[in-house]
Amino acid sequence: MLSEQSAGVVRATLPIIAETIDQITLAFYQRMFSAHPELLRDLFNRGNQANGTQSRALAGSIAAFASMLIDYPEHRPDQLLDRIAHKHASLGVTAEQYTIVHRHLFAAIAKVLGDSLTDEVAAAWNEVYWLMAGALIARESRLYALTGIADGDVWRPWRVVGRIEETSDVATFMLRPADRGPIPPFQPGQYISVQVELPDGARQIRQYSLSCAPDGTDRWIAVKRVTGAPEGEVSNWLHANIREDDVLSVSAPFGDVVLDDEDCPVLLASAGIGCTPMISMLAHLAAVGTTRPVTVVHGDHSERTHAFRSDLGLLTEKIPQAATHVWYENPQGPWPAVRTGLVDLSGIEIPEDTRAYLCGPVPFMRSVRAQLLQYGVPASRIHYEVFGPDLGLDLPAGVDAAR
The missing domain is CATH 3.40.50.80 (Nucleotide-binding domain of ferredoxin-NADP reductase (FNR) module)
Known part of the structure; x- marks a missing residue:
């Protein structure tokens, strides 16, 4: 829960943060990727960075979390946090990376707000950030533990044992562990991440919903080829290059939108x-x-x-x-x-x-x-x-x- 003093400051400054959040997130990503180019190359979706959707999602999540803290303190934004935590876990995000984000995010805030960022304002928003980051770190650690893996150690080799052309733009890839290790369980509705090395050396990651898990051993994903401007880097690469007996780097299943076990319609x-x-x-x-x-x-x-x-x-x-x-x-x-x-x-x-x-x-x-x-x-x-x-x-x- 946000402290009473910080709640007042956040309430008073939320309008100016909301007004400048797009500038803040743009400056944040520019600073972070300049200092850590490997994050854009191997972790963040370059397409979403180029079209701005990742920046808008970050801005929206921070604003929503802060609004909840001050307007609905009796509610826990569990679904917001769970959705982000599952996505982060599927990417192998670790607690140390939150410190990197904090450093560059608050440098961006200082740059955009200038003299408006007093010590009191910085302290209040610092509290918001670590409340959100702490909740996510705890959730992600629990997800890793439930999956039986060390924090961030999500990647395993899976062999393609078949491919089906569902439509002209959708292909199903049938996957089986290549390391003969245990099969991680999944719930209907979850997704896995697939990491591929593109021609320029970038190791880009995309999530694909599991469409099937026959006999409990294989995992099937259906990949739609993303066309237009810009084209999907990973989807087009998979369609053009991956055939039976190829090996992909695949994460454990994650995702918070799963089928319930109720008896209701x-x-x-x-x-x-x-x-x-x-x-x-x-x-x-x-x-x-x-x-x-x-x-x-x-x-x-x-x-x-x-x-x-x-x-x-x-x-x-x-x-x-x-x-x-x-x-x-x-x-x-x-x-x-x-x-x-x-x-x-x-x-x-x-x-x-x-x-x-x-x-x-x-x-x-x-x-x-x-x-x-x-x-x-x-x-x-x-x-x-x-x-x-x-x-x-x-x-x-x-x-x-x-x-």
């Missing part, structure tokens, strides 16, 4: 490649013979771009109370129960005690979340997974998410 809503964690959850529900009402909602451009389209039909047939609703923006052939346009929950029965899981582009998730709230589904029962930096679906971020 469940909604799985996805768009595009957001179907990967949902197909994993659906496969688990089918495998355990669930009797829960399961509603599957998916939106895509067309049947040609819809990865796991046949799997969706096969799995829902195995669940007695499953219903599937599919929308294509540009349908190109007949398929039962397909609708045209964007996902619209109107007319679909969604009980208030539904637990919902969302994954896809942020505008899609915002729309579905708003519709679910109108149905009376509490915000605390709506969970979402973001591919990339989490820019948030709602404000204030910590209130609806507090558990």
Whole structure:
């Protein structure tokens, strides 16, 4: 909990911090990468740095955490912290790196705020930083311990034992440990990190949801080739270079958006490649013979771009109370129960005690979340997974998410 004195200072200075946070984060990354170029080369996503989404995510998380401390001190922003901790653990972040971040972040704050950064203001925001950093360090250490690995030691060699072309832009890579070590457990909905060495020597990391874990030994990921400007460095490299018998450096599974074990109705809503964690959850529900009402909602451009389209039909047939609703923006052939346009929950029965899981582009998730709230589904029962930096679906971020 933030001290009373610091709370007053943070409350008074939050507007100026919020007003200048973009300048602060820009100066922070410039300083840190100048002093530690290996962090940009081997840890941070260069694409997200180039398009600014990582900076906006950092700014948003700091502002949300500070707002929670002063406006809702009785709430713990667990979901905000858990989401960041899982992402950090999947990258192998260690406690020592928080000291590096602190040094360059506060140098950036001093540069941007100038004389406005008094000793009292610096001390208050220093308290905010270490409250957040301390909570994350503790969570990440627990995640490493639960996974049975030393802090930050997440990487193991996994061999590609098969590859399936799901669509023209989506390929499934079937992975098996190359070191014959124990298989780390995973929960439906989690992801792994994949680290690859690119032609310029950079070792870039990306997260991919586990779409399947057949027989408990292999792990399958589906990778969509990111085209356009800029192109996805890692996804295109994987599509172009990785074949059966190649070896990849892969992390243990992490991710806080996992299928619950309740008996309540469940909604799985996805768009595009957001179907990967949902197909994993659906496969688990089918495998355990669930009797829960399961509603599957998916939106895509067309049947040609819809990865796991046949799997969706096969799995829902195995669940007695499953219903599937599919929308294509540009349908190109007949398929039962397909609708045209964007996902619209109107007319679909969604009980208030539904637990919902969302994954896809942020505008899609915002729309579905708003519709679910109108149905009376509490915000605390709506969970979402973001591919990339989490820019948030709602404000204030910590209130609806507090558990």
